Amino acid sequence: MKPEDDVLEGKRLKWDKRFLELAEHVAQWSKDPSTKVGAIIADRNNRIISQGYNGFPSRLPDDLEQLNNREIKYKYTVHAEVNAILHAHTSLIGCSIYVWPLLPCVDKCAPIIIQSGLSRVVSLAKPPKRPEGSKYVDFSESIDVLKRAGLMVHLI
Secondary structure, eight states, X not given: OOHHHHHHHHHHXXXXXXHHHHHHHHHTTOOOSSOOOEEEEEOTTSOEEEEEEOBSOTTSOOOHHHHTOHHHHHHHOBOHHHHHHHHXXXXXXXXXXXXXXXXXXXXXXXXXXXXXXXXXXXXXXXXXXOOTTOOOOOOHHHHHHHHHTTOEEEEO
């Protein structure tokens, strides 16, 4: 590795941390009482393209009773990553998605991320402890499918 590569790597890590912090902030906009997830999409020039957080579709009311009913909540919730992709009104080819605090799930998000043209996924290496009663998700399959599709997965 050349010295200039170290400088570029340091800059990339600095931006990755900034965007993850921003994804953490956006996650707080979620009305979900137990799991708040945020996503930021940025291009190669570190310009923010879109953001998203988990929640019910915009035309469904954020009814607290339904949000506290896990069966209903899991069926209706649009994940942060999908919201960020849907709200991006430009090509996402070559862009990065930053997801806090959890990696994209394999059944709803990873295939959509792959299909959208995103090239990098950045998330936490050690997510915070999940709330009691939360659905356990194994993210190793997500990492595998993202990498098999040629995406870089960077865990901070």
